[in-house]
Amino acid sequence: MTESSRRAFLAVCGATAFTGCASLGSQSLSTQSDSADWPLFAHDSKNTGYNSHASGPKSSPTERWRVRTHDLREEFRGYALTPSPAIIGDRVYVGGETFSAHDLSDGSVVWESVGEDAYYGTGFADETLFVATWDKSSETSSISAFDTDGNRKWKQKTGSRRGLAPTIGGSTVYAPSDPKLVALDRQNGNRQWETKTVQPYPTQPSVADAVYIPTGWDGCIARSRKQDPLASVLSHPPKKQWTHDPDGIIRTPPAVGSRYVYAAMSGEWHPDVNPKQPRLFALTSGGKVAWSRPAGTISTTPVVGDGVVFEKTGVFVEKVREAGYVRGRFDAKITAHDAEDGEVRWQRTVDGFGSWHIQPVLADKVLYVPLHEEIGRESRLLALDAKTGETLWNHMLDAPTTHLAVAESTLYVTSYDGILHAFE
Incomplete structure (x- = not known):
């Protein structure tokens, strides 16, 4: 430790003498899992994709309104970079091209903020909106904090070329960045720590009793949510609690249930590269495998609710040559597992619609599943009975879905062509 670091460390300990040094960096375990709104990318910091207070459309949906958030351009290419909404009140x-608030009744603009070249995913906590932004002139992403009237509170660069929707847990904003995870203070944006995530594309962590970070070929890492005093002074990440390395790729955020952490292993885009069978893992709080089940080639984040884990995967079927390119054709496989023992309750396969790996969402015993057929360029939304897997409705879209959210009786859908839809 350098002399300056030692002095800073002693100063921190002195400042916390009445509460104890060990309390530094402690924070609430709030996960927003009971929210009737849709405040985060996958509803809550556990990434469950489940809103227990909402009831979306159970029969063929009607589009109540639509708004355009952006035109398709370089800043928004790739479904991970298309804006994800937050529904609050x-x-x-x-x-999109601006950061905007819309009235839920008709989609009309309440306010909009400009200044950055692109605004990406949005998170909400404590009357504050946190949005990932991109500045073309500096070629870097940032997190900006706004109040609900559109006034900017702070902005902090995360120092990368990609920025995804942040996850908020307790007093920390976790900002997925390329190729690292940056933790910021929720009140002022000050950088708390950062850590490399190994994989070439950023993705959200899951935050519950620990921070669960997917790291590609390095598997899934669990870190403490509390920094010890020295780590706080040096801006080092909290201690690593365990690593789950399945000898494969974990590229999507895990989801946290009442007992287990559910992490999905994926194969490569072309299975010839990695023939190992991908699996869905249920991990204990200590990182041990409670159960695992075979999965498809490419998995999304599991959805967890009502004692069930729903997994959507794309299953590689064949290579297709098209205009000089080789593409893969994937079938979509949706499986409902018992959350305790992994037993398959039901399974559905939709031929050819396994491209685009977007997480479904769950509300009031209905699972809403985004589907896309890359070869024929056909996109659909499928609503399944969560208990039986039976189809409730099947709706065609003009462009593939990039994000889903459900609040009250409305299903909100962002699509790759820059449209936000409200279905009821």
Whole structure:
């Protein structure tokens, strides 16, 4: 330790003498899992994709309104970079070419903020909106904090070329960045720590009793949510609790249930590269495998609710040559597992619609599943009975889905062509 670091460390300990040094960096375990709104990318910091207070459309949906958030351009290419909305009270907040608030009744603009070249995913906590932004002139991403009237509170660079929707847990904003995870203070944006995530594309962590970070070929890492005093002074990440390395790729955020952490292993885009069978793992709080089941080639984040783990995967079927390119054709496989023992309750396969690996969402015993057929360029939304897997409705879209959210009786859908839809 350098002399300056030692002095800073002693100063921190002195400042916390009445509460104890060990309390530094402690924070609430709030996960927003009981929210009737849709405040985060996958509803809550556990990434469950489940809103227990909502009831979306159970029969063929009607589009109540649509708004355009952006035109398809370089800043938004790739479904991970298309804006994800947050639904709070009577407004929906969404990025795009501006950061805007819309009235839920008709989609009309309440306010909009400009200044960055692109606004990406949005998170909400404590009357504050946190949105990932991109500045072309500096070629870096940032997190900006706004109040609900559109006034900017702070902005902090995360120092990368990609920025995804942040996850908020306790007093920390976790900002997925390329190729690292940056932790910021929720109140002022000050950088708390950062850590490399190994894989070439950023993805959200899951935050519950620990921070669960997917790291590609290095598997899934669990870190403490509390920094010890020295780590805080040096801006080092909290201690690593365990690593789950399945000898494969974990590229999507895990989801946290009442007992287990569910992490999905994926194969490569072309299975010839990695023939190992991908699996869905249920991990204990100590990182031990409670159960695992075979999965498809490419998995999304599991959905967890009502004692069930729903997994959507794309299963590689064949290579297709098209205009000089080789593409893969994937079938979509949706499986409902018992959350305790992994037993398969039901399974559905939709031929050819396994491209685009977007997480489904769950509300009031209905699983809403985004589907896309890359070869024929056909996109659909499928609503399944969560208990039986039976189809409730099947709706065609003009462009593939990039994000889903459900609040009250409305299903909100962002699509790759820059449209935010409200279905009821």
